Amino acid sequence: MTNLLEIEDLSVGFRTPRGNLQAVRNATLTLAPGESIGIVGESGSGKTVLSRAVMGLLPSTATRTGSIVYQGREISDLPRDEVRDLWGTGMAMIFQDPMTALNPTRRIGSQLSESLVVRLKMDKGAARQKSVELLRRVRIPDPEGMLRKFPYQLSGGMRQRIMIAIAVSCGPELLFADEPTTALDVTVQAQVLELLDELRAENNTAMVLVTHDLGVVAGHTDKIAVMYAGDVVEYAPTKRLYASMKMPYTEALLNSIPRLETPTGSRLPVIEGRLPDPTKEVAGCAFADRCPYVSEKCRAEKPPLMDAGDGHLYRCWFPIGGVN
Amino acid sequence: MSETISTADSADTGPLAPAAKRKRPVGFYLAGSWLGSIVLLGLFGALLPLRQWDLASYDYLGALPGTPGHPLGTTQDGYDMLSGLINGARISIFVSFFAVLFGGGIGALIGITSAYFRGKYDLIVVSIFNIMLSIPNLVLSLALLSTLAYSSPDKPATLQRRLIILILSLTIVIIPILGRIARASALQWSSRDFVVASKSMGTRNFTIIRRHILPNVAPAILAIGFLAIGSVIIVEGSLSILGIGVPGGASWGSMLANGRGNIAFSPHEVYMPAICIALTVISSNWFGDYVRSRLDLREAKI
Numbered sequence: 149m150t151n152l153l154e155i156e157d158l159s160v161g162f163r164t165p166r167g168n169l170q171a172v173r174n175a176t177l178t179l180a181p182g183e184s185i186g187i188v189g190e191s192g193s194g195k196t197v198l199s200r201a202v203m204g205l206l207p208s209t210a211t212r213t214g215s216i217v218y219q220g221r222e223i224s225d226l227p228r229d230e231v232r233d234l235w236g237t238g239m240a241m242i243f244q245d246p247m248t249a250l251n252p253t254r255r256i257g258s259q260l261s262e263s264l265v266v267r268l269k270m271d272k273g274a275a276r277q278k279s280v281e282l283l284r285r286v287r288i289p290d291p292e293g294m295l296r297k298f299p300y301q302l303s304g305g306m307r308q309r310i311m312i313a314i315a316v317s318c319g320p321e322l323l324f325a326d327e328p329t330t331a332l333d334v335t336v337q338a339q340v341l342e343l344l345d346e347l348r349a350e351n352n353t354a355m356v357l358v359t360h361d362l363g364v365v366a367g368h369t370d371k372i373a374v375m376y377a378g379d380v381v382e383y384a385p386t387k388r389l390y391a392s393m394k395m396p397y398t399e400a401l402l403n404s405i406p407r408l409e410t411p412t413g414s415r416l417p418v419i420e421g422r423l424p425d426p427t428k429e430v431a432g433c434a435f436a437d438r439c440p441y442v443s444e445k446c447r448a449e450k451p452p453l454m455d456a457g458d459g460h461l462y463r464c465w466f467p468i469g470g471v472n
Numbered sequence: 473m474s475e476t477i478s479t480a481d482s483a484d485t486g487p488l489a490p491a492a493k494r495k496r497p498v499g500f501y502l503a504g505s506w507l508g509s510i511v512l513l514g515l516f517g518a519l520l521p522l523r524q525w526d527l528a529s530y531d532y533l534g535a536l537p538g539t540p541g542h543p544l545g546t547t548q549d550g551y552d553m554l555s556g557l558i559n560g561a562r563i564s565i566f567v568s569f570f571a572v573l574f575g576g577g578i579g580a581l582i583g584i585t586s587a588y589f590r591g592k593y594d595l596i597v598v599s600i601f602n603i604m605l606s607i608p609n610l611v612l613s614l615a616l617l618s619t620l621a622y623s624s625p626d627k628p629a630t631l632q633r634r635l636i637i638l639i640l641s642l643t644i645v646i647i648p649i650l651g652r653i654a655r656a657s658a659l660q661w662s663s664r665d666f667v668v669a670s671k672s673m674g675t676r677n678f679t680i681i682r683r684h685i686l687p688n689v690a691p692a693i694l695a696i697g698f699l700a701i702g703s704v705i706i707v708e709g710s711l712s713i714l715g716i717g718v719p720g721g722a723s724w725g726s727m728l729a730n731g732r733g734n735i736a737f738s739p740h741e742v743y744m745p746a747i748c749i750a751l752t753v754i755s756s757n758w759f760g761d762y763v764r765s766r767l768d769l770r771e772a773k774i
């Protein structure tokens with residue numbers, strides 16, 4: 149099977165007054181059609197930048213190197229117009245905050261049919277019919293009435309469904325979901341994720357799910373890339389990652405999820421310290437200052453990406469469970 | 473709980489937040505009715521059975537208000553004040569409305585595109601705006617008017633030509649004022665998620681500007697536009713007083729200019745157009761202020 153998306157050696161930096169801010173370093177990922185990958189990491193680890201870099205939605209201060217192959221075609225050096233032809237019909241994005249990602253001055257119907265009219269050249273009647281069908285697919289009650297509503301009349305979960313309907317309206321093959329559930333409460337989160345899974349199954353859509361919640365990705369992805377300070381530090385099939393994680397950082401992330409069985413009153417484990425300054429290059433492992441297993445070698449030399457077999461890659465000198 | 477948060481949020485982000493049934497201030501009605509009657513008189517005043525404004529009656533020179541046949545008196549030259557004021561309303565409203573309409577339209581176009589595309593284009597636009605804004609309105613329009621109006625001495629300066637040139641130079645004065653407002657507002661909206669979202673669906677830039685940015689920027693331009701109408705009336709009046717605006721007592725400002733010398737004998741010749749200018753400016757300011765506060769996101773009540 150040929151891959152839908154192949155990212156190789158993708159690096160993204162931003163020119164800032166304080167110098168070059170390296171947001172993503174040499175990321176290499178692949179995605180097959182219909183597959184879903186979770187990109188996990190704390191705030192500032194580069195996961196959003198990575199997904200936007202693939203789409204080509206970076207601000208003008210960003211510099212991007214490396215190769216992005218989409219459907220066997222190199223798209224990283226395509227002119228703007230040709231990349232735009234891929235947007236919507238090839239790749240689409242679901243945004244994090246449904247409160248700000250809808251235009252407050254326009255009705256749902258006109259926002260939903262916009263890309264249908266602009267991209268698929270549908271006439272008004274067909275676009276309206278398709279909009280109703282899309283709203284029905286994202287389980288919105290009374291789709292006809294919904295077309296006339298303004299975003300302020302809807303709750304967060306409803307708006308996120310609308311966002312999803314817009315993103316899938318042109319039948320994309322690859323869906324970027326940038327923290328699609330972060331702004332929602334837990335019960336709605338689960339519904340939205342299930343909805344995404346159903347839609348993907350219907351059309352065999354691949355998905356890049358960006359989140360900081362390892363609990364969210366566990367049930368909804370085929371593989372996971374854990375990012376830390378711009379590096380992909382662990383990359384493995386989802387089941388394998390949870391069964392035998394190698395990176396101390398992944399372990400620390402997992403430990404900081406609150407669980408039902410922890411006794412009342414006990415403190416939630418946190419990862420002490422903070423991310424290193426992204427405008428400075430770190431000599432050794434970027435996680436060294438926060439790692440419980442740190443040793444001298446970690447500070448002196450940056451670990452390369454190592455292979456544990458079965459497509460499990462990690463970036464640590466002293467992985468959990470030892471080197472195979 | 474999430475319901476309350478979402479309503480709060482929408483009121484913060486949406487100019488079309490639910491129209492709360494708030495009591496409008498008395499000033500709004502006063503300002504609105506004054507502006508409304510001025511516009512109506514300007515449009516349909518010529519149909520009223522009044523004397524022609526530019527036809528002097530030599531039986532009544534400098535008649536006081538209340539004289540039969542001349543309810544607001546006449547000037548020292550025998551022109552009827554009431555019909556003069558009504559004609560002046562037409563000219564003043566006409567000039568300021570079109571100057572703000574054209575200036576606002578062009579300014580908004582330049583301001584929004586410069587905020588949306590940024591880069592060198594934005595830098596050039598901002599520099600030109602700043603240079604233009606650093607020159608006082610009156611001085612700039614004076615310079616524009618005197619260079620544009622008197623280019624060919626053979627051609628007689630008709631009222632029509634003078635009006636067109638007056639509107640043109642006031643338009644140029646208005647462009648950077650409203651353009652800067654449009655740019656500031658568009659700058660804020662251009663980085664919103666829904667603009668990026670629409671872009672990520674492959675929508676073209678000008679479609680995004682038309683559908684997503686313009687509707688959000690329009691209220692700000694509208695509110696400042698009302699304020700600008702007031703300023704333009706003042707600038708037009710000042711130009712007329714200086715003798716290069718509308719000639720021959722056709723606008724309020726030029727009525728003032730003509731009557732200035734007679735202030736000792738017929739003060740109504742001066743204070744009547746002055747009151748008209750003042751009331752119109754105050755009304756458009758109030759009206760603009762009301763529109764602004766009604767749409768101002770920080771003041772929006774939930």
